Amino acid sequence: MTHNLDAFDVVMxxxxxxxxxxxxxxxxxLxxxxxxxxxxGMGIVAPAAVCDxxxxxxxxxxxxxxxxxxxxCSSYFWGYITDKMGRRWILLRTISISNICSIISMFMFSFTSFFIMRFLTGIFVAGPSFVAVTYLSEFCNKQILARVITYMYMFTGFAMLYTPSMATLFLATKQTDFEVPLWGNLTYRPWRLLGAMFMLPGVIAFFMLLAMPESPKFLFMNGDTKQGLAAMDWVSKRNTGHPLTPAQVALMIKYQAGAERKRKKASSNLIQTMFNDAMPLFRKPYVVFYIGCNLVMFTLGLIANGLGLWYTAMRNRINMRGGDKSDLSFCELLFGECTIEALEESEPEITVACNDGFMGFNDSITLGITYIILYKACWVLLYFIPRKVLFIAALVISSTCGFSMIFVTQPTLQLFCFVFFIAFPGVVVSLLGxxxxxxxxxxxRGKALCISLMWCRWGAVVGTTFIGINVESHCEVTFMLIAIFPLLSASIESFLPL
Structure with a gap:
């Protein structure tokens, strides 16, 4: 990298x-x-919506x-557009539309309409799911980038805490048990209001984003020197109280000259253009690192999100089981035989499905607090420990906890083995990004991160499906197979230049 391209880090x-x-x-x-x-959050809202x-x-x-x-379905499209139109430009539009789709979905009265609106919400949530971190990274120099990104991802823990806390308020307390007829077969029940409350951080973030400029790196990359200098001046005035110095302006102009993208004649075929724009990621010097990252993202998404979607349901099933729980492994608690009296969910299946009450939210709050603590710990440890060592250690711990779930019988130890099995890969996903x-x-950056996170989401879908099909009939084997994935990820990461 030339001196010109280092000028941004010098000024920042x-x-x-x-x-x-x-x-x-x-x-x-947010x-x-x-x-x-x-x-x-749909892991909580959807079960509560089964009856309606x-x-x-x-x-x-x-x-x-x-x-x-x-x-x-939409990640790469947004990655392509954000590298063309801008980070803030995409964020403002996708946040607005995703919030609208989300609130509309909470008024749906059939499975088909609810699925369509949740799918559309996902299409537009794809924007902020990776553009937010790309946007933040372009206000940071390399010296602080890893720690700033880690701190931002700590909000994942706040989300994991917010979701069960709000669910406890709306689904597990009788004070908010209501049913308001609207029209036809549509009634407004607690789960609908809970789903609407989930969009609150996005609404707040939209208005906060209005006060920020476009990414200065993106502006310089596109040759917009005037707006790029204005964005850097905005950063300088608010951080230091004074505008850029003449020397800093000169450095940024040099940076712009080196960073401006050479404009190529765009193909009339949008698909071909999108394909060609991503090809540099699969050539030297990026190809080995990038393919390795995508493989790791897939395996970590399978655990953190695929298994994570089942976390509340599994803990809820264990908590609903009455009788003597001592000396029972995790799988025995989930699917072991017991008397009707010992199982509190002994009502007919539809009665249980229509019950808005849950008993697993305290365990979900524990997961959220663990995420926050782990992100905070990683933020501190990055000052002292190489990132690769931190990644590998976290994944080895996760795998150990996964294997331990097969035979551990102590209830508290079972809970924390499950929590660490999910949380450590979730933290590594963020740090790897x-x-x-x-x-x-x-x-x-936009295209690279969106493709990588798309593999992470594929892992989530595969993990969720695999667990749903196999866990009841082959519980121990299922957890044993999943526990191997963190070790595979650690093996791949050991060869990456992290």
Whole structure:
């Protein structure tokens, strides 16, 4: 990389970490929360909607995966557009439309209409799901990038805490048990209001984003020197109290000269253009690192999101089981034989399905708190430990906890083995995304991250489906197979230049 291309980091280091970075972290962190709410939150909303929408178990599984399916279908399109039109430009539009689709979905009265609206919500949630971190990264120099991204992803923990907390308020307390007839067969019940509350962080982030400029790196990359200098001046004034110095302006002009993308004649075929624009990622010097990242993302998504979607349902099933739970492994608690009296969900299946009450939210809150603690710990450890060592250690711990779930019988230990099995890969997904942003140039960042996270979402879909099909009949074998994946990820990461 030439000196010209290092000029941005020099100026950003002179400006220093300040109010702009804090504001940008909170704004984009709220967008991360919105993404988690609209995908993982369906693991709580969809079961509560079974009775109203007359869904069977297959349809229920489809609804929980609808958001991921929408993200997968649209991710690369948004990655292509964000590298053409701008980060803030995409965020404002996708946030607005996804919030509209989300609120409309909470008024649907049939499975088909609910699925379509959740799928459409996923299509537009795909924008902030990866553009937010790309946008934030372009306000940071390399010295602070990894720690700033880690702190932003800590909002994943806040989302994992917010979701069960709100669910406890709306689904597990009698004070909010209501049913309001609207029209026809449509009634407004607690789960609909809960789903509407999940979009609140996105609404707040939209208005916060209005006060921010476009990414300065994107502006310089596209040759917009005037707006790029205005964005950097905005950052400098709010962080230091004064505008850019003449020396800093000169550095940024040099950076712009080196970073401006050479404009090529666009093909009249949009698909061909999108394909060609991604090809540099699969050539030297990026190809080995990038393919390795995608393989790791797939395996980690399978655990963190695929198994994570089943977390609340599994813990809820265990908590609903009465009788003596001592000396029973996790799988025995889930599917072991017991008397009718010992099983609190002994009512007919439709009665249980229509019951808005849950008993697993406290365990979900534990998962959210664990995420926050782990992100905070990673933020501190990145000062002292190489990133690769941190990744590999986290994945080895995750795999160990996964294997332990097969035979551990102590209830608290069971809970934390499950929590760490899911949470460590989830944290590594976030940190690996930050590493990827450091590795690829500005003009490829949007596409690179969206493709990588698309593989992560594919992992979630495969994991959710695989667990749903096999866990009841082959519980121990299923967990044993999933526990191998963190070790595979660690093996791949050991060869990557992290």
């Amino acid at each position: 280091e002179e400006i220093g970490f300040g109010k702009v970075h804090l504001y940008a972290m909170i704004t984009n962190g 967008l991360q929360m919105m993404t988690i709410h609209e995908t993982m 929408l007359h869904m069977n178990l297959v349809q229920l599984s489809t609804i929980t995966a609808a958001g991921f399916m929408g993200i997968i 930050g590493a990827l942003l450091e590795f690829v140039p500005t003009q490829l």
